[in-house]
Amino acid sequence: MLLIGPFKQVLPLTGLPAKGAIPDEALQVIENAGVVVDGKRLVAVGPFKRLKELYPAAELQFIEDDRVLLPGFIDAHTHICFDGSRSRDYAMRIAGKSYLEIARAGGGIWDSVTKTRAASLDRLVELTVERANRHLTEGVTTIEVKSGYGLSGRDELKMLEAIAQANDLTVATLIPTCLAAHMKPRDYEGEAGAYLDWVLQELVPQIAGKQWAQRFDIFIEDTAFDTTVALPFLQQLKSRGFDLTVHADQFTAGGSKVAVEVGAVSADHLEASREEEIALLAASNTVATVLPGASLGLGMPYAPARKLLDAGACLAIASDWNPGSAPMGDLLLQAAVMSAAEKLSTAEVFSGLTTRAAMALSLRQVGTLDIGMDADMQAYPCSDYRDILYYQGKMKPCKVWKQGRLVHT
């Protein structure tokens, strides 16, 4: 048994509504508080003095200076398993070149596919662990990671194996998602629908056999897969018991409607969602996951996060960390910067990075500091929780715990 504290403030993030807007008044803030951990789990959260009386035999991990304790963040959408930089794409983009011009110059997703295919399994493991560990030191204790830069049987399986091996080598929890439907590979001879049939018939049984992913994703967009081929693909996966998520409404609206129709756990991006899509998402159980990092990387407007919340949607915020559209990979910075533009409350941002992100990944053991939950936690060097977003991501956690173990100081 371990008693950790005293913290100036502990925000357990429990009891927040699952959907819709959240005022900061809904945040429970426990002053001069502590937590008690038994093995991996939280057994008590409350005023430090009281915990000391209740658990006199607990070993003490003393927190000297003023600190604010939050649950670890959950990044529900990343592509951190890749090789190669796309800084050439980025330089062309900020110099005003179009998507098509960049693709013609050898850039775009296909460039990352080529480089990731050329990378060895070991190299992909190393790169994924490195990025996961950086996230961990920034308070992100659970990270979804997609394949999707392989796009062949051999290379998609190599990516998923790399993610599985990386999961064993990093303290963070990695949640794998198969994104073989990222785009129709250039070397596939056939229509987009035929490629998706190949994924279903050839790839899915192998992934299921090895248990390398319980979730599937598809990029629904004119330049990737249209709604007509995406819907039956997702329905097939649904009937085989996989969780579904969709890259939806990034440039053109449409994907989120398919996501809601098939009961996807989340629809991600949503920069191009209109009132119609916002209403559909709000009325559904599909989490609306917005990705401010992609807006920052592409120089495009943010997803309508405020409108989604006001309509009643469940809003998660993820980094989309990838070499093309979101190379920065700083989840807190991205969420903080977007919240200033979109007018999100601190409670909405924190829940989007924790409880609601857990819902997007169907996780029940993480996201709050409730009793019985995994002791995934982060402490910030301040005495008022509002300082965290105020510094717009510049203030990083000074301590991070994963399942009760101090993993970063």
Ligand code: NIG
């Ligand atoms: O989530 N939108 C599609 N896929 C990625 C970008 C991938 C890339 O450009 O490499 C995204 O933004």
Ligand code: FE
């Ligand atoms: Fe993405």
